[in-house]
Amino acid sequence: xxxxxxxxxxxxxxxxxxxxxxxxxDHPLGNSGYITVFPQTEEEIQGILExxxxxxxxxxxxxxxxxRGFGGQTDKADILLSLSKYKGIVEHTVGNMTITVKAGTTFxxxxxxxxxxxxxxxxxxxxxxxxxxxxxxASNESGPKRLGYGSSRDVVIGLRLVYPDGSIIxxxxxxxxxxxxxxxxxxxxxxxxxxxxxxxxxLKLRPLAKYESLVLLTFPDGNLETVRLxxxxxLESVLEPVALELLNPALSEKLTGNKVYTLAISFEDVExxxxxxxxxxKRISPSQTHMEILxxxxxxxxxxxxxxxxxxxxxxxxxxxxxxxxxxxxxxLDVLQVLKESDLLQDSHNxxxxxxxxxxxxxxxxxxxxxxxxxxxxxxxxxxxxxSLNGYLIxxxxxxxxxxxISVWGNQPSYFYxxxxxxxxxxPKRILxxxxxxxxx
Amino acid sequence: MGLKGLKTxxxxxxxxxxxxxxxxxxxxxxxxxxxxxxxxxxHKHLPKAVVFPKDTLEVSHLVKYxxxxxxxxxxxxxxxxxxxxAIPINGEVVISLVKMKKLLSVDYExxxxxxxxxxxxxxxxxxxxxxxxxxxxxxxxxxxxxxxGNVAENAGGAHCLKYGVTTNHILGLEVVLPNGEIxxxxxxxxxxxxxxxxxxxxxxxxxxxxxVTKITVRILKNPEAKQTVLAYFDDVSDGSHxxxxxxxxxxxxxxxxxxxxxxIEGVEAAAFPVxxxxxxxxxxxxxxxxxxxxxxxxxxxxxxxxxxxNVREVKVAEDEAERARWWxxxxxxxxxxxxxxxxYLVQDGVIPRSRLPEVLNRIKQISEESGLRIAxxxxxxxxxxxxxxxFDARIPGQTDLAIEAGSACLQACAxxxxxxxxxxxxxxxxxxxxxxxxxxxxxxxxxxxxxxxxPENLLNAGKLxxxxxxxxxxKKEMKEAAL
Numbered sequence: 001x002x003x004x005x006x007x008x009x010x011x012x013x014x015x016x017x018x019x020x021x022x023x024x025x026d027h028p029l030g031n032s033g034y035i036t037v038f039p040q041t042e043e044e045i046q047g048i049l050e051x052x053x054x055x056x057x058x059x060x061x062x063x064x065x066x067x068r069g070f071g072g073q074t075d076k077a078d079i080l081l082s083l084s085k086y087k088g089i090v091e092h093t094v095g096n097m098t099i100t101v102k103a104g105t106t107f108x109x110x111x112x113x114x115x116x117x118x119x120x121x122x123x124x125x126x127x128x129x130x131x132x133x134x135x136x137x138a139s140n141e142s143g144p145k146r147l148g149y150g151s152s153r154d155v156v157i158g159l160r161l162v163y164p165d166g167s168i169i170x171x172x173x174x175x176x177x178x179x180x181x182x183x184x185x186x187x188x189x190x191x192x193x194x195x196x197x198x199x200x201x202x203l204k205l206r207p208l209a210k211y212e213s214l215v216l217l218t219f220p221d222g223n224l225e226t227v228r229l230x231x232x233x234x235l236e237s238v239l240e241p242v243a244l245e246l247l248n249p250a251l252s253e254k255l256t257g258n259k260v261y262t263l264a265i266s267f268e269d270v271e272x273x274x275x276x277x278x279x280x281x282k283r284i285s286p287s288q289t290h291m292e293i294l295x296x297x298x299x300x301x302x303x304x305x306x307x308x309x310x311x312x313x314x315x316x317x318x319x320x321x322x323x324x325x326x327x328x329x330x331x332x333l334d335v336l337q338v339l340k341e342s343d344l345l346q347d348s349h350n351x352x353x354x355x356x357x358x359x360x361x362x363x364x365x366x367x368x369x370x371x372x373x374x375x376x377x378x379x380x381x382x383x384x385x386x387x388s389l390n391g392y393l394i395x396x397x398x399x400x401x402x403x404x405x406i407s408v409w410g411n412q413p414s415y416f417y418x419x420x421x422x423x424x425x426x427x428p429k430r431i432l433x434x435x436x437x438x439x440x441x
Numbered sequence: 442m443g444l445k446g447l448k449t450x451x452x453x454x455x456x457x458x459x460x461x462x463x464x465x466x467x468x469x470x471x472x473x474x475x476x477x478x479x480x481x482x483x484h485k486h487l488p489k490a491v492v493f494p495k496d497t498l499e500v501s502h503l504v505k506y507x508x509x510x511x512x513x514x515x516x517x518x519x520x521x522x523x524x525x526x527a528i529p530i531n532g533e534v535v536i537s538l539v540k541m542k543k544l545l546s547v548d549y550e551x552x553x554x555x556x557x558x559x560x561x562x563x564x565x566x567x568x569x570x571x572x573x574x575x576x577x578x579x580x581x582x583x584x585x586x587x588x589x590g591n592v593a594e595n596a597g598g599a600h601c602l603k604y605g606v607t608t609n610h611i612l613g614l615e616v617v618l619p620n621g622e623i624x625x626x627x628x629x630x631x632x633x634x635x636x637x638x639x640x641x642x643x644x645x646x647x648x649x650x651x652x653v654t655k656i657t658v659r660i661l662k663n664p665e666a667k668q669t670v671l672a673y674f675d676d677v678s679d680g681s682h683x684x685x686x687x688x689x690x691x692x693x694x695x696x697x698x699x700x701x702x703x704x705i706e707g708v709e710a711a712a713f714p715v716x717x718x719x720x721x722x723x724x725x726x727x728x729x730x731x732x733x734x735x736x737x738x739x740x741x742x743x744x745x746x747x748x749x750x751n752v753r754e755v756k757v758a759e760d761e762a763e764r765a766r767w768w769x770x771x772x773x774x775x776x777x778x779x780x781x782x783x784x785y786l787v788q789d790g791v792i793p794r795s796r797l798p799e800v801l802n803r804i805k806q807i808s809e810e811s812g813l814r815i816a817x818x819x820x821x822x823x824x825x826x827x828x829x830x831x832f833d834a835r836i837p838g839q840t841d842l843a844i845e846a847g848s849a850c851l852q853a854c855a856x857x858x859x860x861x862x863x864x865x866x867x868x869x870x871x872x873x874x875x876x877x878x879x880x881x882x883x884x885x886x887x888x889x890x891x892x893x894x895x896p897e898n899l900l901n902a903g904k905l906x907x908x909x910x911x912x913x914x915x916k917k918e919m920k921e922a923a924l
Contacts, residue, residue, distance in 0.1 A: 093793060093795050094689070095685045095688065095689055095794060095795040096793040096794050096795050096824075097688060097794075098793065118691060140633060150605075150609065151632075151633075153608075153609075153638065153641055154605060154609055163886065167882045168882070169882060169883050169886045170879070170880075170883055171883075173791075173858075173859070173860045173878065174793060174858050174859075175791040175792065175793060175823075175824055175858075175859050175860050175863070176791075176823045176824065177597055177601065177606065177791050177820070177823045177824070177825045177863035177864060178791060178860045178862075178863060179594065179595045179597075179606075179645050179862050179863060179864055179865070179866055179867075180860045180861050180862050180867060180871075180875060180878055180879070181867065181875060181879060181883075181884070181887050181905065181906070182642060182645070182646055182887045182890060182891075182905075183595065183608065183641055183642060183644065183645045183646075184642075184886070184887060184890070185641075186608075186638040186640075186641025186642050186644075187637055187638060187641070187642050187890070189638060189641075190633070190637070190638055191637055206693065207691030207692075207693065208691070210691060232550065235552070235662075236549075236662070237662075238662065238663075238664070238665035238732070238733075239732075240664075240731060240732060269731065269732055269735050270734075270735040270738050270739070272734040272735055272738065273731065273732035273733075273734045273735030275734075276732060276733075276734035276735075277732060327633070329631050329632045329633050329634075330631060331551055331629075331630060331631055332550075332551050332552075333550065333551070361632055362630075362631060362632050363632055363633065390628065390629075390631060391631050392631065392633070392634065392635055394635055409635045410635060413626075413634070413635075413636055414624060414625075415624045415626070415639070416636075418624075418639065418893060418894065419636050419637050419639075421893035422637055422890060422893050425889040425890065425892065425893055426886070426889065437636075438635050438636045
């Protein structure tokens with residue numbers, strides 16, 4: 001098994017019990033390693049990277065493994081570096097509303113800790129019990145409440161990374177406003193671990209919402225023009241929804257029992273302001289719609305179920321049917337067309353498709369279930385459709401065998417040489433997450 | 442056109458004039474004097490020429506010409522920058538973008554607008570306010586600074602506590618790279634374009650990675666309601682604690698500003714006095730906005746916080762006119778120092794909010810040690826301090842003393858885990874202070890990125906990063922060892 005990395009070399013870097021030799025068959029999602037290491041200190045991470053640099057080894061980086069199916073042209077790297085044991089709060093000063101946390105901390109652990117102080121990180125990623133903060137930032141993951149609170153680029157104020165040569169590089173800082181030097185945080189967010197191993201993340205916090213409710217507005221006649229007109233009037237109004245997410249009928253049935261297009265409209269504010277906005281929605285909603293309001297815990301519970309819908313890389317299924325996720329980005333209301341089009345694919349491509357998209361932010365998540373060939377054809381079709389709307393499709397969860405047959409990231413931009421140039425400067429030996437990102441970076 | 446109007450033998454000037462036309466180039470010394478500095482007036486240097494392109498293509502041709510001929514060049518907007526980012530310290534060809542000042546389009550349905558870089562910040566809000574929209578980043582110089590310059594500096598403002606700084610509102614850019622190539626990044630607001638986030642990287646790069654020639658910005662719907670509170674304190678630390686208490690109460694104010702006694706003396710002596718008592722030690726200007734049904738509750742909480750912190754007087758603005766007076770008084774605060782001091786130097790450190798009282802004390806010490814008065818006007822909510830060092834440049838040595846005092850204030854910010862600039866940029870002013878917050882490796886990691894975009898370093902060279910220190914020191918040591 002150990003063709004490429006010498007165990008004794010690694011035991012000089014970290015204790016043997018933090019090293020695991022891969023005995024299993026190939027993982028269906030790829031992105032694994034001949035040997036897995038679980039560093040518990042930053043020095044250990046540095047040691048592993050220095051070792052890889054000296055011996056020309058490739059490293060795959062992983063948090064919990066929930067995004068194992070996201071990108072990558074490598075079945076097994078020489079070393080799989082897992083940050084799942086590198087976790088914990090480093091620094092939290094309540095009054096500053098900022099926190100420094102190690103990359104392997106799960107989102108759930110982080111939020112649970114912060115909730116004791118009436119604070120939170122205002123992101124809503126999938127699989128919070130698995131997803132690590134490092135992975136969320138590296139993959140730039142966001143959820144429906146991005147409309148109200150933005151994404152990683154709006155909440156990450158600092159990062160501490162181990163660069164491919166083993167040096168420690170900090171970007172940003174611990175304060176909420178900072179223009180000292182280049183905004184290197186932006187470069188690392190969403191870079192899929194191709195530039196460095198995120199060691200610590202510094203986040204700007206928000207107070208917990210004083211009150212929350214969720215308005216579920218169903219459109220039984222399936223007329224998306226009605227949805228568009230309503231969404232427009234809502235966005236034109238003074239209301240401040242933190243989510244305005246359209247669910248396709250299949251997804252709506254799963255979550256609410258109603259197989260119709262449903263708008264999930266979230267409000268978070270002081271209680272008076274939340275109820276005021278619910279009443280406002282009642283007044284402007286079209287006559288043929290039906291409205292249900294979930295308050296507080298019930299709203300919470302809805303979003304909790306919502307965020308575990310997507311397949312994740314930890315449940316490795318041996319089922320013959322494949323489940324795949326794509327993320328489609330378009331301009332705000334074009335989400336309607338994307339969801340409509342993906343719905344139509346269900347019959348033409350023999351697939352089950354659950355989809356949702358934010359009418360205020362333009363991101364859709366579409367989950368496709370079916371056979372590999374049908375899925376690949378559907379992805380190609382949807383990508384063309386997204387591109388016809390001047391948007392993009394990237395595949396965020398796909399078995400390794402299928403990733404070899406289709407581009408995860410789509411076309412390269414005209415300025416690709418700049419991206420390539422950045423990678424070449426930072427990681428000239430291509431040690432980290434080789435070929436996991438756009439254009440084989 | 443033609444070259445008959447040009448009185449120069451310099452072939453570069455002639456060739457640059459061919460690109461923009463004779464009327465769009467300045468090269469006589471007396472014309473160039475206005476461009477020898479920006480809002481940071483301590484260092485001055487004459488440019489080689491100033492050119493005024495009218496469109497992206499002309500910018501591209503100018504850049505290509507400079508690049509091919511090894512001429513240093515830089516971009517300039519309104520010249521309001523406070524850190525010297527647009528000062529032609531290498532005798533640059535200054536590419537002024539003031540002629541590219543159109544509002545190209547507004548898309549209300551998708552809440553975005555496209556502007557040219559020379560478009561003035563406040564004009565955007567003024568152009569869309571009738572429909573109930575505004576552009577959020579509001580630097581104090583917004584009545585004259587350009588959005589192109591805001592992008593270069595990642596400008597902030599009083600209201601970024603709740604709404605974020607420029608980078609949070611930029612959706613797309615057209616950029617002329619240092620080799621003259623024109624690229625589009627960000628795709629006008631389609632989120633999460635695959636690839637490294639060049640939009641985020643270029644915003645705030647102080648004009649060292651490319652020249653921005655078109656900008657897509659997010660526009661926001663006006664909040665339903667807005668209320669502004671003014672609170673006077675007899676003790677600075679009571680004011681500082683009130684700031685923390687407001688945030689700890691779970692309120693996210695749209696703005697939370699503070700001024701100390703010296704600053705109040707300045708603004709009351711200047712053009713927009715509002716009658717603040719002269720004997721108070723600190724004032725807070727607090728604004729809350731959002732859904733009307735939720736505002737009163739937050740205001741009453743804020744009033745309670747202030748009372749618990751021994752406020753002398755606290756009041757809520759009665760109408761828009763009063764609110765506007767308070768803000769005019771605050772936003773002209775820097776310039777107001779001219780009323781009480783011949784010269785002033787403004788600094789821009791940021792600290793974790795909880796360290797406010799101790800850093801204010803340290804600044805007081807620095808003032809006493811240097812013998813110079815230091816006024817404080819700042820964005821207290823996000824810990825962004827603006828110590829204004831008052832001095833008289835006619836007195837020999839005072840300018841240097843002021844620079845030293847300013848730098849000491851930044852050191853104080855860095856010492857408590859803060860940073861050296863929150864919104865004004867590093868420019869040439871704070872290059873060396875970059876070492877207060879970054880290691881040599883970290884600075885190198887940043888210059889490595891610059892090399893990808895700007896390999897010849899002809900675009901705005903000598904800004905943002907300290908001159909390489911360690912290598913020089915190592916070499917010197919080796920030399921000494923050899924002797």
